[in-house]
Amino acid sequence: MKISQNLYVRVPLAIALVAVLVALLSSTLSYYIGLQEKKDTNYLLVKQLAQTMAKTATISAYLNDGELGQEIISGLFSNDLVQGARLDGEGEMSISSDGLNEQQDGIVIPLIHPFIDDAVVGTLTVYPDDKYIEQQAQTSLKKEVALILIQSIIIAFFVSLVVHRWLTRPIQKLTDSFATINPSVPKTMRMLLVKQGEKNEIGKLTQGINSLMHELHLTISNERALREKTQELESKFRLIFEQASAGICLLNEKNIITTFNPAFLQYLSVAGQTDLASLHFPTLLNDVDKLEKLLLSIRADKNRPQVTLDIECRIGNKTLWLHCLFAKLTEQRSNERSGDQGNLVEVIIHDVTERAEREFQTRFEADHDPLTHLLNRRSGDKKLDNALLYCLENQQNLVLMMIDLDKFKPVNDTYGHEAGDKVLIATAKRLKAHFNLATDLCIRWGGDEFIVARQLMNVDQELILEQANNIIAEIEQSIYISKDTQCHIGASIGIVVAPKDGKVLDELLVKADDMMYQVKASGRGQVAFYQKL
Known part of the structure; x- marks a missing residue:
């Protein structure tokens, strides 16, 4: 049988189990200790009984009165704790109870002469009924053990009720209330219920959770608003990037194009091509050495964030003049980017062929x-x-x-x-x-x-x-x-x-x-x- 994982079930069961185990252990220990004590007590009672009859037995032995001795033996035998007795006096006087088993140990009481202190006139031997004594002790102790077990179970029951009332039930309610919270749905992040005036540990825990959820709610709300704003800005920038009339691309530290927009592809590819002839940017603009030196100087010079340059290049059968703006990208955040992201260079190009031709014509006409x-x-x-x-x-x-x-x-x-x-x-x-x-x-x-x-x-x-x-x-x-x-x-x-x-x-x-x-x-x-x- 699988035990429930709920705390309000497991805690009472644990308390009851511990109480029963402790009761069993203590009862067992009490039984064995009490059994011996009961035996010793009963033996003491038998001895006291024998001592009580010792004076009368002394008179019977001294007078050699068999009838009195028989009454003494019969009186002792009538006690449930005594299995049998024997009275020995001077001469041949010896009186014993019927069915006496003299092999077992008995309690021997010497009978002192009534007039002479050091003289012994006989002995009174009493044999305790060991089986009866043991049965009496066992019966008595079993009742005590049963009472201890019942008492332990009752105590465990009421302790479980108290624990459930003051601990597991509040924790269960707190857990059930907490289970209804979904961080992805801010509406469910309501305050957990706390009893008015409750200042115990559970109340303090609930208040702490409420404070934490309040801050978490604010953080999630702000983060969601920021994410929505970021997504909106990203969508706008993506739209600008893709529909911009200027060609835009990013170059890594090896001057390889990592991303570019459609206008960039349109500028630097032959009509009908769906990709660039090369991703090595200087190669696209023909003047490889000049561009590589320029890009190297841009990355090395901290005081020159951007450079503009008009470059003549041949794309297919066309000769174009492109106005290029090179800008070194730097990390805005306090934490450093991994890798060589800090070496990125943004390139923005415009087709200025008509303007260049007009300027060339103007300069030509002027010169x-x-x-x-x-x-x-x-x-x-x-x-x-x-x-x-x-x-x-x-x-x-x-x-x-x-x-x-x-x-x-x-x-x-x-x-x-x-x-x-x-x-x-x-x-x-x-x-x-x-x-x-x-x-x-x-x-x-x-x-x-x-x-x-x-x-x-x-x-x-x-x-x-x-x-x-x-x-x-x-x-x-x-x-x-x-x-x-x-x-x-x-x-x-x-x-x-x-x-x-x-x-x-x-x-x-x-x-x-x-x-x-x-x-x-x-x-x-x-x-x-x-x-x-």
Whole structure:
């Protein structure tokens, strides 16, 4: 039989069981101790009875009165505690009860002479009834044991009632009330009932639980409100993240993209692709080394939380300009994130191709001649100055040619300015064909004057002269100003070489200009190097 696990059942049962066990143990111990005591008491009573009859027995023995002796023996035998008795006197006097078993131990009382203290006239022997004595003792003790057991059970019953009334029932009610509470349902977190004025331990425990539940209720309510607010914000931010027109991604410490939004995928993937070509961010934007150095510096520099950069990249057959904002993410909470989360970098990109093209066009128009698309005088002067400075710092030479067109004014006068513009455009193309290196400069200096410049490690004057003559020959080729009309022009060139001929740009320009006018004065269509006088 399985015992209930409820405390209000187990506690009374435990009390009753303990009471019964204690009663049994104490009764058993009391039985064996009391049995011997009962025997000793009964033996003492038999002895006292024998001593009481000793004086009469002494007279019977002294007088040798058998009739008196028989009455004494019969009187003793009539007692339930006595199995038998025997009276021995002087001479042959010996009186005993019927069926006497003399083998068992008896109580022997010496009969003292009535007149002589040291003389013995006989003996009175009384034999206790051991079986009767033991039965009497057992019967008496069994009743006592039964009374102890009944008393223990009654005490256990009332103690159980008291314990149930003052302990297990309040605990049961407290447990039943507590079982109705569901932390996930705040409405069920009501206060537990406490009897008014009850100040015992259960009342204090209930009050403590109520205080704890009150705080827990507030905590759960606040946590739920915070969670709902967080979920709402997360939903909004997720919506912003997914529907943002800007591309957004996160990079780990190895510059691998860990997450990105649809706009980011749209910017950096070919139409029709459902995934990025690579998750290594610098690879997507082509300029791998530059980007890796930039990202490394962002992570290392604590004073530079974000950096912006315009990057040109090619996606499929398209060339895009992307404005990228790099922001280092730092942990806002006091506890540290595990791993390398602190090395995350957020990247936000915008397609600024149209703006970049407009800016490029604006810069181009500001720096270039609108007719020939060569550098204009303002930007050309600045680039010449930079090129000269570079050559001086790196032990290189700057070859500068001042070119003026011959017979250009008659073209304007004869065919008009539109024809003159065509001549200037054709001349610019022919100059660009000869000076097409990355460091070469072709400038429309003004009107029909042009400047070209090239950086050289070593100067070979014959080679430069050959190139200048080739330019003149190229310029002298026929130029069609209409379908059926063509014209011919020429060119005069003055050449200076820095730093041999000067280290200041204005000085070099003046010298080149002087040489070019000397050529014009001497017949045009020639080349002249500056020479110190």
